[in-house]
Amino acid sequence: MAWLAETGEERGEVVSSQTMFDLSRDWYGGRLEADWSPPTATEAEAMFTKHGLTSDFWSLSPTAG
Amino acid sequence: MTPFDRSVRAEIYGLFAGGVDRVDVGVVARSGGWDEVDVGLSFQRLADEHRIALIDDGNRVWMAHPFSGVPTAYRAVSGERSWFANCAWDSLAILSMLGDGEAVGEDGLVWKVSQGVVAPDGLVRLVVPARHFWDDIGFT
Numbered sequence: 734m735a736w737l738a739e740t741g742e743e744r745g746e747v748v749s750s751q752t753m754f755d756l757s758r759d760w761y762g763g764r765l766e767a768d769w770s771p772p773t774a775t776e777a778e779a780m781f782t783k784h785g786l787t788s789d790f791w792s793l794s795p796t797a798g
Numbered sequence: 799m800t801p802f803d804r805s806v807r808a809e810i811y812g813l814f815a816g817g818v819d820r821v822d823v824g825v826v827a828r829s830g831g832w833d834e835v836d837v838g839l840s841f842q843r844l845a846d847e848h849r850i851a852l853i854d855d856g857n858r859v860w861m862a863h864p865f866s867g868v869p870t871a872y873r874a875v876s877g878e879r880s881w882f883a884n885c886a887w888d889s890l891a892i893l894s895m896l897g898d899g900e901a902v903g904e905d906g907l908v909w910k911v912s913q914g915v916v917a918p919d920g921l922v923r924l925v926v927p928a929r930h931f932w933d934d935i936g937f938t
Contacts, residue, residue, distance in 0.1 A: 745925035750890060750901075750909050751916045757891035761864060764895065765815055767808035770799075771849070781928070793929045 746790040756784045806840040807849055814865035817879050821867050822858040848932050864888030873902045886922050
């Protein structure tokens with residue numbers, strides 16, 4: 734990508750805006766409710782996997798990467 | 799989270815969702831009918847648990863994801879209402895929570911969200927891996 738070459742920035746993880754919106758419905762679902770609890774690492778990774786986010790970037794294991 | 803911390807967290811989120819831009823200890827205490835000292839201590843516990851991020855010596859909410867408590871380049875706009883978001887993802891996330899509208903970002907970027915469809919379908923770039931999101935949440 735020309736922008737990366739021009740700026741020297743790292744590519745990181747690039748995801749479609751539609752996927753990020755779809756993920757948000759799960760990731761932020763219930764967040765306004767008093768009884769909301771954060772997902773466990775297992776639950777969070779299941780959300781990522783559900784939306785096709787399966788690269789090491791999305792692993793929550795401290796030993797990943 | 800303690801039951802009180804759950805209530806404080808929900809109050810924070812309710813205030814942001816309702817369109818309050820600046821959410822601090824005083825605002826939450828008045829809104830919830832609570833003592834400011836108790837709310838301040840709750841703010842710190844919530845921050846320690848990464849439920850929120852704080853500024854102004856812990857007295858003000860900087861981030862209650864996906865809402866930003868400070869002006870940023872990213873906004874979600876729905877009808878007459880708008881909210882500051884922490885990043886492009888969060889601008890989309892606010893709309894996923896609160897309804898159709900536009901996610902507005904840097905350099906005039908605008909994504910329209912209608913009935914679950916984002917148009918145009920652009921790209922979001924993330925640099926910090928998920929397991930390191932909270933290492934430096936401001937940078938993330």
